[in-house]
Amino acid sequence: MRKTGRKTVFAALAAAVFLMHGGLPLCVQGDAGEQDKVTIGISMASELASYQKGLAGKMQEIAEQSDSYEVEFYYADWDADKQEEQLREMIDKQVDSIILCPVDAKSFLNVLREAKDAGIPVVNLNMKLDPFSCEYITTYVGGSMSEEAVLAAELAVDYFGEEEGKIGIIEGFPGSDPQIYRTQTFLEEMNSQPNIEIVGIVDGKWSRSRAELAALDLLRKEPEIDMIYCHDCNMAMGAYDTLEKEGKEDEVKIIGIGDAAEYKDAVKEGKIYGIVSQSADYEAAYALICAEKAARGQELRPWYKNPCEALTAENIDKYRSPME
Template identity: 55%
Template sequence: MQKTKKINYIRKYRKILSLSIIVLLVIFTTAVPGVRGNTNEPEDTEGSAKVIGVSLASEQASYQQALGNLLEAEAEHDPNYQMTVQYAGWSISEQEKQLKTFIKEGVDAIILCPVNAKSFLNIIKDARKAGIPVINLNMKVDTVSTEYITTYVGGSMSEEADMAGQMAVECLGEKGKIGIIEGLQGSDPQIYRTQTFLKYVDSYPDIEIVGIMEGNWSRQKAALAVLDLIKKDKDIDLIYCHDSNMAMGAYEMLKKKGLEKQIHVIGIGSEQIYIDAVRDGKLYGIVTQSPEFEASFAWSCAKRAAEGFTLRFWYKTPASIMTKENVDQKS
């Protein structure tokens, strides 16, 4: 009799325990966010997307604008990430404000193309303290600041300038007069695309630099700079521009003055419009630099950094010389 009671008790206990487990499972699967019961409906991930803040130097520069458009296109296809792209309009204070806002909002990663190489050390340090990885894109921060970035995605400005020097010397047959139109003063490309170019052509005693003008990455300002170079020396043979957008501005002014056959123009940057200009003989040549490569790798690096992956210190943009002779092979 006692044995029968014991068995009944055990059965009753097991029944109660089973019901309790079922109730707990129902509560757990309906009350805990992200845990679902037996359903084929997709999980609602609204509000769970990681956020990447992007601060680019200026949309007035065609290359920067291309980078912004390409980054936005990358983000459109990734539901797990949101992106905010902002332009600083070449203003250091505006870019500081953008970066401080990103840090305050606690974004998961920052992509930074700096207005000036030396201006953002303290803010980059603040991002590091906040645990926010910084992807330095296209225009490199200064040597001290590189300690606090996660990676750099971009070309070697010295390598590009060296290639531009090779192209200029080849075009002139090691003898002639060159004018230079620079990008924004203080930026990484402005510094090294001049310094390395001058170092390269200095080895050729019959090549003369007649003047260095500011173009600030603007096609219109580059066109005006051409007039200043012509005033300095009407016998100038070649104009080297720090980017291909300014090179097109230079060509347009030379054409207006009837000098497009007399004075050659070279630039840096390989968007399709510039490749076509080389093919059509408007530009003597360009050093290739792909915004598609840089945008794609910056986006990939930002996502991986946000997820805690370790990155290489530099994802280098490939560069090569493109002239009319090889444009159809490289484009």
């Protein structure tokens, strides 16, 4: 008998939560071993970006416990042409379904059309494709980048109140859905706040080390900056490292996006003022469940939305991941 450990419990919980949120049960005849095993090709934008790395690791962990599917990982290194080639390789190999976490929102229309023509369903994961490309996917598993930006803006507005404030932004990889909408929507929200000024926008490419340099650039441009809004918490930690080196960690507040333990601890310790949650556990579990269901011909909703909420030191202890 297989020993029941944390990984097995996690996979079982993922399936249970899927059903609770309106998923359809797999049509299984007898044991999982009696099913034909399906192959899921997984194309990640990067192997090194913190969230992407964690997301891939969680999917690998879940997949190792499955008897009904196997996974094959591909990493594009933020190269859209390379990712397109990898997708065509999956199509040529006739995988049963594809999970795509795209380098950018607009580069994959043709290859997605090819996948659909080949009868291979595609689950768009984490970073959403543009509306034209979405015509050729089966479902999207991920959050609303605009909603996350609204919550980040609310954190900033709540912090400043009626006081004047200067905010710098450190963005993710250019052209990706989160880079576009986590800035665009945040700026739209700030348009109604005459007391808050956006003093700079710098590219951090989801890298902690790049975010350190980006934060330094913002400090040089505007020494009186009051807050840095980062597109993810990995970059937020990089920004904090720079503030600490410059002796400004108590003067400049930081907002990030993500809910890994390191970032929640940073909120509790006062290193980060606030975060907007984004659960990699949720996205990993739902992506695999959706990919298997799609491979077996079952219908899915257009969007399995990763819930998010704004967290500060005041409410961080009450937060529970959607997979808990």
